[in-house]
Amino acid sequence: MEAVKNFLRPPSVQYLTDGAKSVFVPHYISNIFLSILFFLVKTVSPICDALFENCNLELKQWEWLTFLGCVIVLKNRKQVTVAEYISVACMFAKVLNLVLFYQINVPYAFIYGLVCLLHFVFLPMPTYKGPEYVTYFRGPHLKNEIARDKKVTWVICFYAAWSPPCVNFAPIFAELSSDYNLENFQFGKLDVSKFSKEAEEYQVNTSSFSKQLPTLILFQDGKEKMRRPAMSAKGTVVNYKFTKQNIVNDFEFNQIYGTCKKLLPASKKNKEQEKKEN
Structure with missing residues (x-):
């Protein structure tokens, strides 16, 4: 059972295990390779001998690489998963690679850009493709449903379709719904960018600078x-890392x-067990 595994496995081990599983896929491996490609071809012989006049990085190039490291650290302060951290780091690294190739040889930059485009098309970022048990609410339907049967525990994600943190959290929420869904333990979502009245009622700020997106309420x-x-x-809003393990624990x-x-009738327990097994 997923619940038992999460209980027995320490959070730090769980985070490292999940992080390793998420990045050891073709998309991230190739993305990392593309991010360090300029450094490799410019310093590793005999490749650099064939492509460049020398195999040493110039002082200005070292300065650009140092600046890249500072940018990555600053931009990744709020990333909550290993995969997100690597994605952001690789994005900035590939831009710098393109600039460095362009400064030396324009055709090299064109070829590198084409390879990055092919990578984006044929090796896209992996997404959760498993089952989900999420009810999508519209307006007052959420309040009515919660009040209709108070024996049901609801976990509601208030999100905005335009918010990157909400987009990143979507597969995690879907996976949680698959792992923990029961007839009396349900998961739902409400797009607060479309229903401002409900956003105000549940005190969720929907501005473009909001730190409350997504908001998860039990x-x-x-x-x-x-x-x-x-x-x-x-x-003020207390910063929170929306990782699967954090949510399960908190x-x-x-x-x-x-x-x-335990509160389910025996017949429904068997039905839920069959659904989990399938």
Whole structure:
């Protein structure tokens, strides 16, 4: 069972294991290779002998690489997964590679850009393709559904389609719904960019500078029990890393799953077990 595995495995080990699994795929391996390609062809003999006049990086090129490292560190401060960190780092590195190739030889830059384009087309970023059990709500339907049956525990993701953090979180939420869904433990989503009234009702800021997207709220007995990101006593948003393990631990998914499953009739327990096995 997923819940038992998550309970027995320490969070740090879980994070490293999930990170390793997510990046050891053709997309990320080739992306890393493209990111260091200029350094390799410019310093490794006999490749550099054939392509360039010498096999040494110039002082200006070293300065650009150092500047790249600083940019990557600054831009990756808020990334929550290994895959996201690598994606951002590789994006800036490939731009610099293109500039460096262009400064030396324009045809080299053209070929490198073409290879990057082919990589984007034929080796796209992997996404979660498993099953999901998510109900997509519109407007007041969410409030009505939560109030309709207070025995059902709901986890609702308030998101905006234009928000990159929401896009990155979508596969994680889908996977959580697949792992923990029960008839009385449900997952739902509401696009607050389309339903401003509900965004205001649930106190979710939808501005382009909002730090509340996405917002995850747990409802039990028809009432909000907790949310992430939380608000501080001063009314500011507390930064939160939306990793799968953080959510499972902070929202106590394993305990909720076990409690909800015990409350199900025997016939429905068997039905849920069959669904998980399939």
